[in-house]
Amino acid sequence: MRTLQEHIRIFDLIAGIYNLFYPLQRIWYRKVLAAGADAVPWEQVHEVLDVGCGTGAFASLWADFGCRVVGADASSKMVHRARRNTRSYASVQFLQANAVTGLPFEDNSFDLAFCSYVAHGLSREHRLQLYREMCRVSRIMIIIHDYSPKRSIMIDAVESLEGGDYFNFIQDVHAEMNRHICSLKVLPVGKRSCWYICSKEGTGEVCRVP
Numbered sequence: 754m755r756t757l758q759e760h761i762r763i764f765d766l767i768a769g770i771y772n773l774f775y776p777l778q779r780i781w782y783r784k785v786l787a788a789g790a791d792a793v794p795w796e797q798v799h800e801v802l803d804v805g806c807g808t809g810a811f812a813s814l815w816a817d818f819g820c821r822v823v824g825a826d827a828s829s830k831m832v833h834r835a836r837r838n839t840r841s842y843a844s845v846q847f848l849q850a851n852a853v854t855g856l857p858f859e860d861n862s863f864d865l866a867f868c869s870y871v872a873h874g875l876s877r878e879h880r881l882q883l884y885r886e887m888c889r890v891s892r893i894m895i896i897i898h899d900y901s902p903k904r905s906i907m908i909d910a911v912e913s914l915e916g917g918d919y920f921n922f923i924q925d926v927h928a929e930m931n932r933h934i935c936s937l938k939v940l941p942v943g944k945r946s947c948w949y950i951c952s953k954e955g956t957g958e959v960c961r962v963p
């Protein structure tokens with residue numbers, strides 16, 4: 754597996770190519786948001802943090818739903834693309850930040866902490882840091898949008914090239930999330946993707962990562 758620095762460097766390198774998919778991502782992700790919309794308590798969710806926001810596709814869609822959004826990404830090149838893509842959005846801002854080493858926000862700063870296709874790329878240890886940081890900065894809930902265990906040849910090929918932890922991630926994703934995230938709900942939102950949802954309602958506890 755690549756080191757965290759190498760992992761981020763890959764995203765700096767591919768930001769331009771990744772950005773070509775921005776218009777398509779907005780179409781795909783709009784469908785994902787529609788599939789997951791009932792799980793979001795919209796009357797309570799006004800401030801959203803999008804961790805590993807990439808080129809800003811999801812951030813712009815949360816804004817379309819009326820939320821104020823902060824997008825954070827460890828890759829400066831992705832942040833640059835995201836700012837350019839969302840120039841017309843007054844309610845979206847971006848910053849460079851690494852969720853593994855620590856997000857620059859107070860506890861409970863956002864109603865919802867969201868991340869899309871970030872977890873599977875990180876080592877297990879770094880994923881747990883990501884979940885912990887998301888739990889820390891979120892007041893109401895966290896949503897992890899990522900692969901389900903259903904594989905396809907195309908995804909296997911792309912993820913082999915990315916060199917992340919995809920194959921271990923999908924093998925154990927439900928058990929791992931259940932071990933570390935309290936009152937986990939799993940909601941399929943696409944053919945091969947799920948929302949792994951955790952709400953602070955009830956116990957007020959969200960994360961069992963020490």
Ligand SMILES: C[S@@+](CC[C@H](N)C(=O)[O-])C[C@H]1O[C@@H](n2cnc3c(N)ncnc32)[C@H](O)[C@@H]1O
Binds near residue numbers: 868
């Ligand atoms: C596969 S892309 C997904 C981008 C976007 N969320 C989407 O769904 O299109 C993963 C993104 O996570 C970012 N990332 C990876 N590790 C990160 C970390 N530790 N902290 C913050 N961002 C990270 C990468 O720079 C990249 O932009």
